[in-house]
Amino acid sequence: MTTSSAPRGVAVTGAASGIGKALADMLRAQGDDVIGVDLENADVRADLGTPVGRREAVRAVLERTGGVLDAVIACAGISARVPATIAVNYFGVTELLEGLRPALARARAPRAAFVGSIVGTKDVAPEVVEACLAGDEPAALAVAAAVADEGAGGALYPASKNALARWLRRVSVTDEWAGAGIPLNAVGPGVVLTPMHAAVAVTEEQRRIVEQAVPMPLNGHAEPEVVARALRWLTSEENTHVTGQVLYVDGGAEVVLRGPDRV
């Protein structure tokens, strides 16, 4: 295995807050040339919840890197009971990664990753998941709107992450990714102490529900740097053979929730 210490060009979405910010800070500290993408307070300001915003993000990143990119790590996401959760979390990841893939393919040691979630292991709103995997965003958003209208909007966030994990297994081993030498992986965090978590765990009752839904026997809730370090390794030159995997950085939640016999 050969690695080099030359600065790498790395695009990080969601770089203004939480996990994305922790990762961007970490990569900059080790000398990488980080292009942060976010709604505000970023090198590239773009709304990844819209096709136009994604195209603009891809264009701006390519412009800054001269069309060659060493790594892309998609951290931007929202957790809301509305169809926008599907637009940002699923299409904002898959379209951005696909858009930047040709630039990755031109790099010497390209890598890609995104942030999934432990809740992506839930099998909810299958009609939304199928629509996502079909790649038809207007149709997926219409199905998501129907789910929200029925009062089941809480299923949209886990559905977005479930669809991402399935998309990962479909595309990571194709000619476009593995065949082009690009490992593509995800992390699946449990509870991470970021502004997103603070917004959904305001009351004692909400915190109790989160505790029950995501049991973390190993070291409890994580700081964003914990997840960032896993992303850093997955997208480092050291990772030559891990692809298509969701690495659960969840204090054991995946094992507790899925049981000992799932291997």
Ligand code: NAI
């Ligand atoms: P955060 O809210 O601190 O950061 C998310 C960032 O994404 C923000 O800077 C926000 O502006 C950006 N963003 C949101 N919508 C965007 C859009 N349309 N276009 C561009 N940027 C946009 O949240 P956190 O916790 O750091 O979340 C990062 C990722 O981790 C998300 O994908 C989230 O689903 C995932 N995650 C978080 C967990 C937690 O407990 N905090 C647990 C499991 C997964």
